[in-house]
Amino acid sequence: MTDREDDFQPMPRARLSGLTRRDALVAAALSAALPAGLARAADAPKGAPIVLGWVGPLSPPGGYAEGILMKDGAQMAVDEVNAQGGVLGRPVQVVYADTRGQPAEGRAAAERLVQENKVVAVFGEFHSPVALAEMEVFHRYNIPFMACDVWSDEVTAKGYKEVFRNSTAVSLIDTIIGQWMAAVGFKNVAILVEKNDVGLASRVAMGEQLKAKNIPFTPVDADPNLTDFTAQLLRFKSATPPYDFFCTEFSETGTYDLIRQAKELGFALNAKCGMYNSGGSSVDPTFWQNVGPAGIGLCTENVGLPKSAWNDKTRAFATAFKKKYNADATGAVMESYDGAWLLFEAIRTAGSTEPAGIIHALETTKYVGTRGQYAFSTDKDPAWHYHQFMAAPLTIIQYTELKQPVDAAPILWPKALATVDYLYKPPA
Amino acid sequence: MTSYLLVQALNGLVIGVIYALIAAGLTVIFSILKIVNFAHGEIYMMGGYFGYFVITLLDIPPLPAVLVAMALAFALSVLLERALLSPLYDPRTERKSDYGILVTFGISILLRNLAIIVFGPFPLRPPSFWPGTLVVGDLIMSWDRVFAAGAGIVILVVLLVFLARSAWGQALNAVSQSRESAAIVGINDRLAYTLAFALGGGLAGGAGALVGPIYALSPSMGLIPDTQAFAIVVLGGMGSVGGAIIAALLLGVSESLFVALFPDPTRGLSYAQAFSLVVLMAVLLIRPTGFFGRAHTAME
Numbered sequence: 131m132t133d134r135e136d137d138f139q140p141m142p143r144a145r146l147s148g149l150t151r152r153d154a155l156v157a158a159a160l161s162a163a164l165p166a167g168l169a170r171a172a173d174a175p176k177g178a179p180i181v182l183g184w185v186g187p188l189s190p191p192g193g194y195a196e197g198i199l200m201k202d203g204a205q206m207a208v209d210e211v212n213a214q215g216g217v218l219g220r221p222v223q224v225v226y227a228d229t230r231g232q233p234a235e236g237r238a239a240a241e242r243l244v245q246e247n248k249v250v251a252v253f254g255e256f257h258s259p260v261a262l263a264e265m266e267v268f269h270r271y272n273i274p275f276m277a278c279d280v281w282s283d284e285v286t287a288k289g290y291k292e293v294f295r296n297s298t299a300v301s302l303i304d305t306i307i308g309q310w311m312a313a314v315g316f317k318n319v320a321i322l323v324e325k326n327d328v329g330l331a332s333r334v335a336m337g338e339q340l341k342a343k344n345i346p347f348t349p350v351d352a353d354p355n356l357t358d359f360t361a362q363l364l365r366f367k368s369a370t371p372p373y374d375f376f377c378t379e380f381s382e383t384g385t386y387d388l389i390r391q392a393k394e395l396g397f398a399l400n401a402k403c404g405m406y407n408s409g410g411s412s413v414d415p416t417f418w419q420n421v422g423p424a425g426i427g428l429c430t431e432n433v434g435l436p437k438s439a440w441n442d443k444t445r446a447f448a449t450a451f452k453k454k455y456n457a458d459a460t461g462a463v464m465e466s467y468d469g470a471w472l473l474f475e476a477i478r479t480a481g482s483t484e485p486a487g488i489i490h491a492l493e494t495t496k497y498v499g500t501r502g503q504y505a506f507s508t509d510k511d512p513a514w515h516y517h518q519f520m521a522a523p524l525t526i527i528q529y530t531e532l533k534q535p536v537d538a539a540p541i542l543w544p545k546a547l548a549t550v551d552y553l554y555k556p557p558a
Numbered sequence: 559m560t561s562y563l564l565v566q567a568l569n570g571l572v573i574g575v576i577y578a579l580i581a582a583g584l585t586v587i588f589s590i591l592k593i594v595n596f597a598h599g600e601i602y603m604m605g606g607y608f609g610y611f612v613i614t615l616l617d618i619p620p621l622p623a624v625l626v627a628m629a630l631a632f633a634l635s636v637l638l639e640r641a642l643l644s645p646l647y648d649p650r651t652e653r654k655s656d657y658g659i660l661v662t663f664g665i666s667i668l669l670r671n672l673a674i675i676v677f678g679p680f681p682l683r684p685p686s687f688w689p690g691t692l693v694v695g696d697l698i699m700s701w702d703r704v705f706a707a708g709a710g711i712v713i714l715v716v717l718l719v720f721l722a723r724s725a726w727g728q729a730l731n732a733v734s735q736s737r738e739s740a741a742i743v744g745i746n747d748r749l750a751y752t753l754a755f756a757l758g759g760g761l762a763g764g765a766g767a768l769v770g771p772i773y774a775l776s777p778s779m780g781l782i783p784d785t786q787a788f789a790i791v792v793l794g795g796m797g798s799v800g801g802a803i804i805a806a807l808l809l810g811v812s813e814s815l816f817v818a819l820f821p822d823p824t825r826g827l828s829y830a831q832a833f834s835l836v837v838l839m840a841v842l843l844i845r846p847t848g849f850f851g852r853a854h855t856a857m858e
Contacts, residue, residue, distance in 0.1 A: 188674075189670065189671055189674060189777075190670055190674075190777055190778030190781065191778055191781055194674060194679045194777075194778075195679040195680045195681070195776075197679075198674075198679045322827075325828050348823060348824060349824055350823070350824050350825075350826075350827050350828070351824070351825070351827065351828040352827050352828060353828065353831060355778075355781060355782050356782070356827075357773045357774070357779070357782065358573060358773070359827070360569045360573070360814070361566055361569065361570070361813070361814040361815075361816075361817035361818055361826075361827070361830070362817055362826065362827040364562070364565060364566055364569065364818065365817060365818055365823060365826070368562050369823075383681050383774055383776040383778060383779070384773075384774075386681055386683070386774045387772075387773050387774055394691055394698070394699075394700045395698050396691075396698055414680060415680060416680040416681060416682065419682065419683060420681050420682070420683045420774050422683075
């Protein structure tokens with residue numbers, strides 16, 4: 131195989147097609163592998179469907195690559211639950227709403243889901259500003275909302291009883307990244323964040339940790355749609371004293387350009403200056419195809435369970451997802467899949483689709499999903515703790531080889547889950 | 559400091575050439591058809607994907623692949639123009655500018671969403687034209703950028719020569735000045751419109767194929783260059799190819815130097831795009847038609 135052939139990875143066509151017989155068999159096999167508590171009667175569900183809503187970016191300018199993956203994960207959950215007999219004996223139907231990463235469209239989509247589609251609960255979303263707009267609608271109509279991959283603290287800090295989050299939050303993730311950078315002992319850190327509420331909040335959270343250890347840092351904001359960072363990288367490179375770590379919070383398509391440009395210009399991801407990318411793009415399926423050798427040594431986070439902590443559901447889902455979509459299930463995909471199952475279980479526990487029952491069931495859930503056992507905090511000190519999954523998994527990994535899968539990359543942090551005895555290894 | 563600024567300026571110049579390639583196509587279309595083509599960024603995107611698939615599926619080397627991508631973008635533009643823009647030339651059509659905006663806006667949404675379905679949502683990257691990095695003193699630049707800039711300059715020179723010296727270039731110029739007068743002297747204005755739209759599309763497609771190895775290809779890759787190209791076309795003067803090229807180079811260099819020199823190092827990058835709009839506003843205050851624009855820009 132030539133290098134060129136090796137680079138070519140056409141998108142799996144299966145993503146575009148509907149449910150095939152083989153998919154149904156996989157779903158059936160998967161349902162058989164699930165714990166007995168989840169495996170209900172295999173009779174075909176009857177009656178009016180329970181309609182749920184899903185929100186997220188499925189087209190530009192939003193993060194549609196992640197959005198489409200999350201939708202795939204959600205649909206797998208729906209196929210599985212219907213193969214098991216549905217919920218309360220009724221089939222489950224999900225209406226997918228494309229928000230294009232735009233708050234105004236998210237708000238309109240939320241209105242449509244509630245008013246026209248009569249959804250009983252909603253899950254999904256990838257962009258915090260959009261989730262914040264949608265939440266206002268769900269709060270007004272008292273519709274439970276499971277926010278799946280939005281990190282802004284504000285999502286839960288608003289204190290809306292309808293809103294839950296099964297992903298991490300900025301104050302959880304960036305505090306951990308900041309603690310790790312401080313523990314490694316970097317001397318001078320350049321920070322580049324996307325200019326939105328998550329990016330700006332993350333630079334504050336990371337900055338607090340670095341300040342506490344007296345580590346100087348320079349934060350820079352960038353438009354999320356930017357693809358050419360050359361001028362800024364050259365400015366970083368010319369700084370005195372030189373930076374020894376480049377931490378980026380950037381999740382849009384420009385992420386790969388940023389990593390490659392930093393390498394090409396000799397600024398970062400070398401022996402003198404390491405690099406971190408937060409946001410999810412660095413664990414996406416086409417990461418290596420886009421960055422090539424420039425990705426070796428990159429540190430990033432995995433918001434799924436580390437492989438050593440995978441449970442039966444994680445293994446079954448990862449296998450089924452890989453088989454169906456020819457892609458590894460990222461943490462965001464598992465969040466969307468678990469988000470659906472959390473709502474199914476809440477409706478079952480409540481015995482109805484009444485919002486109060488679903489909310490109470492979510493507040494007391496002990497559901498075990500692909501990302502571990504869920505429990506949502508009910509304390510409000512600080513405000514963002516409210517309805518937050520406080521034990522959301524997060525590990526910092528570092529790629530050490532070309533085309534290394536996420537699950538094979540060494541875990542650096544937290545120490546309790548580390549698979550290597552060092553905190554950071556500069557690339558050769 | 560001098561070396562730092564020189565490096566920044568050279569990088570800006572390379573980005574400016576890429577801007578120029580996109581903007582030149584946009585201004586060719588505007589000067590002849592008198593419409594702002596909102597689908598230009600998506601033709602640029604399609605050119606990038608054409609290049610990618612020509613290289614990876616047909617195993618054509620990157621340089622000829624750029625030419626094939628240009629040809630395919632040219633053909634796609636012919637199809638779009640013939641199928642959807644004909645009402646522009648019908649004397650019964652009122653508010654032609656509005657029609658042009660709506661149709662090209664629709665084409666842009668269609669192509670972007672088709673790209674997600676056909677090419678997939680994830681960024682793709684074709685192989686390098688020329689792997690490695692050019693290092694001369696403090697100047698570090700990937701060979702792909704050097705190649706893209708060089709090829710971009712060649713394409714722009716060919717375009718200028720074509721417009722100034724060839725019979726068809728002169729015919730396009732005549733139609734841009736007066737469709738009716740051009741028709742009286744025997745110029746097929748309908749063909750001129752098709753050629754102009756396709757030429758603009760071919761240039762955008764070539765730019766997309768050239769930047770493939772530099773920036774990741776994605777269905778949304780046309781959004782930012784499209785916005786920049788509009789600013790450049792206005793700055794250079796609506797309908798002036800030379801003006802667009804000069805404005806693109808100026809904008810590329812000035813944006814780069816702005817980021818390099820802005821006193822607050824934490825804000826330079828985030829203000830860079832706003833800076834280009836400030837430049838645009840300042841120029842328009844002094845010269846309302848841009849550097850080389852004409853006063854009359856509506857379709858007859």
